[in-house]
Amino acid sequence: xxxxxxxxxxxxxxxxxxxxxxxxxxxxxxxxxxxxxxxxxxxxxxxxxxxxxxxxxxxxxxxxxxxxxxxxxxxxxxxxxxxxxxxxxxxxxxxxxxxxxxxxxxxxxxxxxxxxxxxxxxxxxxxxxxxxxxxxxxxxxxxxxxxxxxxxxxxxxxxxxxxxxxxxxxxxxxxxxxxxxxxxxxxxxxxxxxxxxxxxxxxxxxxxxxxxxxxxxxxxxxxxxxxxxxxxxxxxxxxxxxxxxxxxxxxxxxxxxxxxxxxxxxxxxxxxxxxxxxxxxxxxxxxxxxxxxxxxxxxxxxxxxxxxxxxxxxxxxxxxxxxxxxxxxxxxxxxxxxxxxxxxxxxxxxxxxxxxxxxxxxxxxxxxxxxxxxxxxxxxxxxxxxxxxxxxxxxxxxxxxxxxxxxxxxxxxxxxxxxxxxxxxxxxxxxxxxxxxxxxx
Numbered sequence: 001x002x003x004x005x006x007x008x009x010x011x012x013x014x015x016x017x018x019x020x021x022x023x024x025x026x027x028x029x030x031x032x033x034x035x036x037x038x039x040x041x042x043x044x045x046x047x048x049x050x051x052x053x054x055x056x057x058x059x060x061x062x063x064x065x066x067x068x069x070x071x072x073x074x075x076x077x078x079x080x081x082x083x084x085x086x087x088x089x090x091x092x093x094x095x096x097x098x099x100x101x102x103x104x105x106x107x108x109x110x111x112x113x114x115x116x117x118x119x120x121x122x123x124x125x126x127x128x129x130x131x132x133x134x135x136x137x138x139x140x141x142x143x144x145x146x147x148x149x150x151x152x153x154x155x156x157x158x159x160x161x162x163x164x165x166x167x168x169x170x171x172x173x174x175x176x177x178x179x180x181x182x183x184x185x186x187x188x189x190x191x192x193x194x195x196x197x198x199x200x201x202x203x204x205x206x207x208x209x210x211x212x213x214x215x216x217x218x219x220x221x222x223x224x225x226x227x228x229x230x231x232x233x234x235x236x237x238x239x240x241x242x243x244x245x246x247x248x249x250x251x252x253x254x255x256x257x258x259x260x261x262x263x264x265x266x267x268x269x270x271x272x273x274x275x276x277x278x279x280x281x282x283x284x285x286x287x288x289x290x291x292x293x294x295x296x297x298x299x300x301x302x303x304x305x306x307x308x309x310x311x312x313x314x315x316x317x318x319x320x321x322x323x324x325x326x327x328x329x330x331x332x333x334x335x336x337x338x339x340x341x342x343x344x345x346x347x348x349x350x351x352x353x354x355x356x357x358x359x360x361x362x363x364x365x366x367x368x369x370x371x372x373x374x375x376x377x378x379x380x381x382x383x384x385x386x387x388x389x390x391x392x393x394x395x396x397x398x399x400x401x402x403x404x405x406x407x408x409x410x411x412x413x414x415x416x417x418x419x420x421x422x423x424x425x426x427x428x429x430x431x432x433x434x435x436x437x438x439x440x441x
Contacts, residue, residue, distance in 0.1 A: 075105075160195050228250070259298060295324035300313075324401050
């Protein structure tokens, strides 16, 4: 009788949701491989027998997508296609008890800060020496860097504190070490992310130290661009602008989620600010960092948003002329403060308002992009797609902003390199360019 050979486990990590989740998956991937476990990220090879689903629980659409993915792999387990299914991340943190009852095929559910417990399922230890040595799941020339976890803000609509807990900053020294490791492995751009990046340092150092962090990271050899995301406007540390204006490594780009343009709705949202204060802040940012590109996000249909409040937001967008804008429809999330308010804007009205905002933004974006025609910009080449080399200027972040398209049939660019490109044409959200100085560094 033949002895049965034990098949070695192969792990597939599936990531749902935002860039912060992607970072968590990359950390998990590094820890598993550091323990000698064969792990991949979103592998299509079909030879993995253990699946870890890193879920999103932010708004209804994201929750449903995560649930559908869990059900898909639960069914695969029943069919014998995989041996084990583990679920982690925000949805699992928020709805663990309900999910255990509803989807019993899942072997275990873990919260957002349960990495050591998840590793124990693989008889693996959390290796502190791997802190900062994350395996990237995308092209290595850019990397997200999570500077803190959790959030202490009381925003009415947001369930993040329920899923991610309170704000915890990572030490500057640890982040510099991570940046050095990234640079040594070919990373040219760091995208700083957090639930609230402007709160950085208050817990560790008893004062906001985002400016100090930016200054320290800008000294890391090999990093050409540093980009700041998720900068909460209330209590914004203005010394960040001085560092940004004085330091070429820090992109003249700021992602600052304002969420609304009506003071009445901002009060209902518990944002701790007013339209007038937001307009003054945007004015000061643009004055102190000339030419900065500002990205913001707005929410259409929050409880209490009547037609008058919405028109205020429309006027706010027209006056501020944001370089980049995203609009979400309000999602009525249980256990948030806003859930105690009536969800009084019908779904179709929320969507119609979001569409109207984006129509205004499309025209603004088109006009701003037309002004770029004939000008040259430093462009980082991200990929080749559909007959074009696709890159970004310092004023554009990965996947959410404008792209520069360079005709691949007439010019060659290397992925991960900087080139100098002159803009020859522009649409609302794309720039077309030609390389004028290949290999510019």
